[in-house]
Amino acid sequence: MKTLFQAALELQGFLQGKGWRFCFIGGLALQRWGEPRLTVDVDVSLLTGFGGEEGFIRPLLAAYPPRIPDAAGFALENRVLLLRSDDGVGFDVALAGLPFEEAVVGRSSAFEFLPGVGLVTCSAEDLIVLKAFAARPRDWADVDGILTRQRGKLDKRLVLDCLAPLCEVKGAPEILSRVKDLLDRA
Numbered sequence: 001m002k003t004l005f006q007a008a009l010e011l012q013g014f015l016q017g018k019g020w021r022f023c024f025i026g027g028l029a030l031q032r033w034g035e036p037r038l039t040v041d042v043d044v045s046l047l048t049g050f051g052g053e054e055g056f057i058r059p060l061l062a063a064y065p066p067r068i069p070d071a072a073g074f075a076l077e078n079r080v081l082l083l084r085s086d087d088g089v090g091f092d093v094a095l096a097g098l099p100f101e102e103a104v105v106g107r108s109s110a111f112e113f114l115p116g117v118g119l120v121t122c123s124a125e126d127l128i129v130l131k132a133f134a135a136r137p138r139d140w141a142d143v144d145g146i147l148t149r150q151r152g153k154l155d156k157r158l159v160l161d162c163l164a165p166l167c168e169v170k171g172a173p174e175i176l177s178r179v180k181d182l183l184d185r186a
Contacts, residue, residue, distance in 0.1 A: 003087055003089060004028070004039065004040070004041075004042065004089055005028075005113050005114055005117045005119070006087075006117070007042060007085040007087055007089035007091075008024060008028055008042045008044075008089075008119055009117050009119065010085065011042060011044065011064075011085070011091055012024075012119055012120065014060075014063055015044070015046065018059065020046060020047070020056065021046075021047040021105050022044055022045060022046045022047060022105060022120065023044070023045055023104065023105050023108030023120045023121055023122045024042065024043065024044050024045075024119050024120060024121045024122070025043045025044065025045050025094070025104070025121070025122050025126075025127065025130055026039065026041075026042075026043030026092070026130075027039025027040075027041070027042075027043065028042060028043065028113075028119060028121060029043075029121040029122050029127045030127065030142055030145070030146070031113060032111045032113070032121050032124075033121075033123075033124040033127055033146050033149065033150060034124075034127070034142055034145035034146035034148075034149055034150075035142075035144075035145030035146075035148065035149060037142075037145075040089075040090065041089065041090035041091065041092055042089060042090065042091050042092070043092045043094065044091065044092070044093050044094065045094045045096045045101060045104060045105060045122070046093050046094065046095060046096060047096045047097070047101065047102055047105050048095045048096060048097055049097045050097045053075065053076060053079075053095050054072070054076070056081075056095065057072050057075050057076070057081055057095075058072075060081060060083060060093060061081075061083070064083040064084065064085065064091060065083065065084055066081075066082060066083060066084075067082040067083060067084050067090060068082050071083070075093075075095060079094060079095040079097075080092055080093065080094055080095065081093040081095065100129075100162055100165075100166065103126075103162070104122050104123075104126045104130075105122075107122070107123045107125075107126060108120050108121060108122050108123065108126075109121070109123070124146055124150045124153070124154060125154055125155050125158045125159045125162070126162070127142075127146060128143055128146055128147070128154075128159050128163075128179070129159055129162045129163045129166070131143045131146070132163060132175055132178070132179050133163065133166050133167070133170070133175065135172070135175055140178075143179070143182060144182070147182055147183070147186040148186075151186055154183075154186070156183045156186075159179065159183065160176070160179070160180065160183070163175070163176055163179055164176055
């Protein structure tokens with residue numbers, strides 16, 4: 001796992017060196033807030049806005065090799081740039097631009113995972129929203145782990161206020177209902 005943290009620290013240094021706004025999400029953030037589990041890649045939300053993504057994609061591709069052919073085209077179409085570190089650790093760089101994504105980055109904070117390895121991660125509440133919105137079986141297990149580990153420390157209203165409009169756009173009210181039930185039990 002140390003290689004993953006070191007790769008994330010290197011990526012963080014690159015992003016900070018550019019003065020870009022970002023935070024780690026996914027498995028790394030789960031190590032901080034939930035029940036740790038094996039993760040093999042680094043997920044980061046990079047605030048790019050809409051229309052200027054190439055100004056972020058080009059420097060990233062100059063610094064890190066792509067994981068797929070035409071990674072730039074894929075990123076512009078799917079808003080995820082797939083890269084890897086020199087050690088082979090995968091980087092999934094989400095090109096963030098929605099108001100919710102901007103708020104996620106704004107609420108992020110640093111956490112020292114290992115001595116000398118402090119990484120900026122999303123909040124526990126935002127991780128719940130991201131995981132619930134993805135709604136895969138593994139994500140629901142992660143939500144349960146976050147709720148267990150953060151019992152009594154979460155801003156439940158923030159979770160629901162952020163998740164509700166996303167579920168409405170997705171047309172998935174069942175996600176919001178499930179999260180409400182989980183929060184009530186937590």
